[in-house]
Amino acid sequence: MLLYFHVLKSFIHSFFYLFFPRCCVVCNGHLAETEKCLCVKCDMDMPRTNFHRQQGHFTERLFEESFSFVRTTSFFFYDTGSRFNEILYQLKYKGNKVLAEIMGSCMARELLSSGFFEGIDILVPVPLHPKKQKRRGYNQSERIAAGISRVTGIPVITSYSERIKNTDTQTHKSAIERRENVKEIFLLQNPLFFSGKHILIVDDVLTTGATILSYASIFRDVKDIRISVFTMAIAR
Numbered sequence: 542m543l544l545y546f547h548v549l550k551s552f553i554h555s556f557f558y559l560f561f562p563r564c565c566v567v568c569n570g571h572l573a574e575t576e577k578c579l580c581v582k583c584d585m586d587m588p589r590t591n592f593h594r595q596q597g598h599f600t601e602r603l604f605e606e607s608f609s610f611v612r613t614t615s616f617f618f619y620d621t622g623s624r625f626n627e628i629l630y631q632l633k634y635k636g637n638k639v640l641a642e643i644m645g646s647c648m649a650r651e652l653l654s655s656g657f658f659e660g661i662d663i664l665v666p667v668p669l670h671p672k673k674q675k676r677r678g679y680n681q682s683e684r685i686a687a688g689i690s691r692v693t694g695i696p697v698i699t700s701y702s703e704r705i706k707n708t709d710t711q712t713h714k715s716a717i718e719r720r721e722n723v724k725e726i727f728l729l730q731n732p733l734f735f736s737g738k739h740i741l742i743v744d745d746v747l748t749t750g751a752t753i754l755s756y757a758s759i760f761r762d763v764k765d766i767r768i769s770v771f772t773m774a775i776a777r
Contacts, residue, residue, distance in 0.1 A: 566631050566640060567624055578640050584647075587625055588618040590775060593655045600775060603750050608757055611739065611767045614657060615747050615775035616648045629746055629774060632681040641681050644773060645688020653692065661769065662738040664690055664697045667756050668727065670707040685773055686743040695741070701731040702759065729759040739767040747772040 563572040565580040572580055579587075592598040592614040600613040619626060628644065631637040652658065666682035674680050686697045706726040729735075740760070744753060753770055760766050 566637070567627055578643050583625075588620065588623070590615055590618055593652050593657045599777075600747065600770070600772075603747075604754070604770070607750070607754055608768075610757070611769045612657065613770040614652070615772045616652075617774050619746055619774040619776045632685075632745060633677070636678045638679055638684050641679075641684035642688035642691070645685040645690075646692050647688075648685075648773065649689040649692035657771075658689075658693045658695065658741070660739050660767075661693075661695050661741045663735075663740050664695050665702065665740045665742050666697065666699065667742060667744040667752060668699070668702060668704040670704040672707050682744050685745060689743065689771070698734075698740075701734050702727060702729050702756075704728075725755075727756050727759045729763075732760075732763045735760060735763045735766050737765045739769065741769045741771055744770075744772045745774065747775040 564570065565572055565576070565583055566578050567583040568580060570580050572578075590598070592600055598614075600615050604610055604613060617625065619629065628640065632641050649658070664686040666680060666686040669677070669680045683697065683699060689695070690697050704726055705728045742753060742756060747753065753772075757768055757770075760768060
């Protein structure tokens with residue numbers, strides 16, 4: 542009987558794979574059974590920053606005069622016209638929660654041996670405004686954090702901080718306009734909870750750093766807090 546169910550399961554799996562093949566989100570090629578969202582070639586070709594292996598890298602320099610973060614990194618480069626931008630497009634505009642979590646897990650596995658997550662107590666995804674989250678269906682940064690948590694075991698905390706202003710898109714704004722656009726848009730509700738903790742702020746893409754700095758600023762007065770930053774991509 543058990544053998545029968547195994548054979549039936551294998552048949553159903555093969556049937557769906559034949560008629561409903563899964564495709565790579567970057568090149569749209571068919572995925573092998575062992576591949577998830579990205580094919581091996583696209584995964585290998587991804588423009589990784591390798592910032593977690595460097596000292597004084599671009600992300601560190603971007604923030605060094607504005608905020609004293611413990612450590613920062615971005616996983617891959619976001620270039621205009623790059624085929625890898627489809628990953629971010631799927632996360633932001635296509636509601637691809639599965640991709641967000643898988644990317645989070647894959648990135649965490651690569652960073653794990655570097656010690657980047659060492660000493661981190663909680664993962665704190667940058668909040669979306671409730672209206673935007675309702676329209677999008679989810680917070681992509683929260684799902685990325687969930688994927689990281691699955692690998693590292695570090696809990697994700699979405700309580701106690703919120704986005705209180707629904708700002709315009711940052712896409713076509715200058716650096717100065719971006720900073721003005723995100724001033725005082727976040728609120729911290731329970732500072733005591735974060736006291737003495739090392740938190741990792743998680744976001745999808747880093748451009749000028751204005752949103753990250755605005756969010757980090759609500760933790761400035763929390764006693765003995767340490768803050769690090771992880772973003773999936775960084776614009777260059």
